[in-house]
Amino acid sequence: RNPLADPSLMGVSQGATLTVTVFLLFTVYIFNPGSNTVAELPIAWLPPAGMAGGLAAGGIIYLMAFRLDLSPLRITLCGIAIGAVLHALAIGLIAGWGSARIEIILEWLSGSLYARTWDHAIFLLPFTIAGLIILPLIYRPLVLLQFDSAVARSFGLSYRKQFSLALLVSCALAASAVGAVGPIVFVGLMVPHLARFLAGRHFPLVLPLTVVLGAAIVTLADLIGRLVGHAEEVPIGVVTAIVGVPVLLTLLRKAA
Known part of the structure; x- marks a missing residue:
């Protein structure tokens, strides 16, 4: 029921950004004190690190939604403020x-597929598969959930339970992706609409179309960034923000 629900507006991307930033900064100092490259970091931990921060931010939103009964x-x-x-x-x-390491981290913060390989895709695979398996199960x-809580409950829906599950799945998918490629802004805002x-x-088509369009738009933005930037690739996050x-x-x- 929220046309502005987007990971970068709800604070989920920023939560993932903070934990990944901490991870990139301090694990380098602890394990690779002489290194300036992300390649030497244990990248398998980036999606879990991002997911932890994103889920924590989503948890704050969850508590505020139910305790304060916010629209x-x-x-x-509240998400923008957080x-x-x-x-x-x-x-x-x-x-x-x-x-x-500022240059490396700022490049990650802008959201980019630069230097991303199939290894990153493999690391994301468990989170993506789990999310895509759950989505059809929570379709009804x-x-x-598109209706008011009172209307949804009148149809026999356990509103808080299903709201929590939908929030958990969406935060996990978004935060793990941010952990791998950085916060690519506005994709979550444009694609569902x-x-x-x-x-x-035909509402059943919305979810599969969202999956396909999301991948297509990110790929197209990456292609535009490579063509426009030539040798200096423009990050995807810059293209999607524009x-x-x-x-x-x-x-x-x-909405107004």
Whole structure:
């Protein structure tokens, strides 16, 4: 019921960003004190590190939603505030301890597929498969969650349980992806609305269309970044931000 629900607006991406920033900074100091390259880091831990931070941020949103009985748009505003604090903490850590690794970390923060290999995809595979298996199982609850909580309960839905499960799955998928490639902004904002537009009244098509369109848009943004930047590749996050801001403004206008 929230047209502005997006990992980068709800604070999930920022939670993942903070934990990955801490991981990149301090594991290098502990295990590779003479290294300046991400390649020498144990990259298998990046998705779990990002997931931990994203789920923690999602947990804060969850507690605020139920304890304060917030509306969807107010939850988004709280998410923006929480995300701003988490992002500020990450930037503060980079400024204080980034040293020669600032360039590497800032490249990751901009969201990029640069130097990503099939190893990164393999590390993401368990989280992605688990999420995609669960999605069809919670299809009916997702349909009912579009209604007000009282209406959803009248259809026999265990509202809090299903809301919690949907939030857990979405946070886990988003946060693990951020852990691998960095926070690619606005993809989660644009893709679902485009999928709904293409699906029309056929709601069962929204989820599969979202999966396909998400991959296609990220790949297209990567291609544009490579073509525009030539030798200096423009990060995907920059491309999606340029396209995503007009989409956000349009959604804000409709929400108002």
